[in-house]
Amino acid sequence: MKQFKIRRILLERGAENDSLAQKILKKLPNIPIENVKPDELASREDIEEMDKESLRLIHFRGDFLKPCPGTRRYICCGYQILNVGINCPMDCSYCFLQSYINQPSFRIFTNLEDRLNSIGEIIDSSPDKIFRIGTGEFTDSLSLDYVTGWTDLLLPFFSNRKNCILELKTKTSFIKDLIESRYRKRIVVSWSLNTPRIIANEEHMSASLKSRILAAQECQKAGFVLAFHFDPLINYQGWADEYKETVHLLERYIDPESIIWISLGSFRYMPNLKWVIMKRFPETNIFNGEFVPGLDGKFRYFKPIRVEMYANLSEILKKWYNDLGIYLCMESDDVWRQSLGWSPENSANLSSYLDNRIRKLMAY
């Protein structure tokens, strides 16, 4: 897998003195730089293009640590997002960012280092709480690491805290910096997985399934705790066999005992996302399934279809190893019960379930 090509840097006024901005500029000496004002914003049409060739360095004034925007009507895992930047080079056709982001370019928040102390204060002020923190919600955690050096910055910070874990979620095989680091404690490296067909047709710039699994294997051998996310599951003719094959490939290379959790989630989308996707990826087949409006306004597969997919996949996973910490992402209590045979009933209990996985697997 090749590194992503950055063709220009947009340096926002206010970011030039941030330590991360200086490091990034040093790493990309030959890329043209344009100085821009924070209020120089793109039009709606340019946002839809997403501009995945520019890096915009921003002194971010918002909150770096935020709860995952789950919805009340479905059970949420209570994950916290560490907002290091927005936009992602993977260019997956189904990505929610296409209708979520309000500005194009890879937007990198260069005052991250300066704000780590305040993030530490938040974590330390609730010593009885376990913070499950991830950087993979609004971007891929590792895809831009060669430029941003996020792992160099974040691994020592989180490894040394008692009541948190940092999950780095990726679809790449960019693990060099991770492997070379000396930090393992409280770090979870996770891969988003899908069938080779979905990866080839819908996850345009990502690593192949095998490359991801081999990278995971390498990380596991190097002492990292792993997690996997089968999300979004896509329903198409032949899905059952192909997801089964995907799990079988995982079985060949990964020791299941140190997997902290595996999440399952089905493709869901806000109504306006469909039109952005149809415009950017007219050849996609992801809308061919039977989608109905969900309780949160997002379209989801008709419930029995979701239940069948979850039940099928979890059964295959359980046959592999019966203690994988399988959970559903944004699903209702009845879907949990029908597909997994149990339910945490609410978001707080799902959080506890995942916290207990941390206690069990990470010598907490």
Add this chain to the structure above:
Amino acid sequence: MMKKELLKSTILNVDISDIDLKPGPFCMSFNFNLKPIKASIGKFGVLNPPYLLKKSDSNFIVVAGYRRLLSVKELGWKDILCQILPNDFSPFQALLLNLNDNLIHRKFNNIEKGMVLQRLIGFLKREEIVTNFMPILNIATNKQTLELFLGLEELEEEIKVSIAEERLSLRVAGFMRNIGRDDRLRINDLFTSLKWTFNQQWETIQWIIEIASREGRTIKEVIDDRHIIEVLNNDRMNNPQKVKAIVKILKARRFPSLLEAEKLFKKGLSNLSLPLGVKIIPPPFFEGIDYRLEIVFTKGQELKEELAYLYNLPGLEEVTDFWKGAEHR
């Protein structure tokens, strides 16, 4: 106060045969009816002379008054008094003159709005058109809508007529640009042969495209399905009934599991023999878990009796499971 610039034109009697009456670079007329204008000219003559520009071949090109000129030609006039614009009058000025002439006395249809924007694109940047011209044409001011209107000219004549006559939704027409010629003409036929609301058109075109993609068929094959053709040829159905029946056929094909669940639920309810005035309503799309019971009554005693009857009704405890045996494909 802005300085008024007078238009320096000269009046001249011009032979109709010397005027190029093909829709030229300033024309913004599509799908019009000459009858009323011919009637008016027949009674009162041409009140406002057309504006022309002289071409290099000594013929004239129409700047404004295209319909008036076609009308007088049809009325058999040999010549007409026209305003001749000076030779240095720029094409952009000519375009603006015609636009303003049209704006003061009529409404553009959507194809004509597309023609105006298409002609402006030769002279101005897209941003300028969005900001300064789309509002005066009563169009939402964004680039996406501009592209939608600019693309209309590429569509086939039949489809353009459907759009101009507001029988085909503009949004659907925009969507049609992404599909092949034969397929879009077939969709146009389907939507314009019966009276579909724009919302029905929008929902249906998506279903048709998704069915075609899922089943590996062409759009034409989906529409020419035996059941749809039977409905279209059914003489005992009126147009709204036909639309309803086609929507039902397509919905069943697009959402087989959901339809099966709805059917099973209905069947389960009908086996319960609920009293008249009592309804059980499932959650929308069976996504939630809350069902509703509706009882129509006029007296409290009546309500009590209904509730007692329902309490003892066998099978009521299974009402939330009626649909769950739905097989999905």
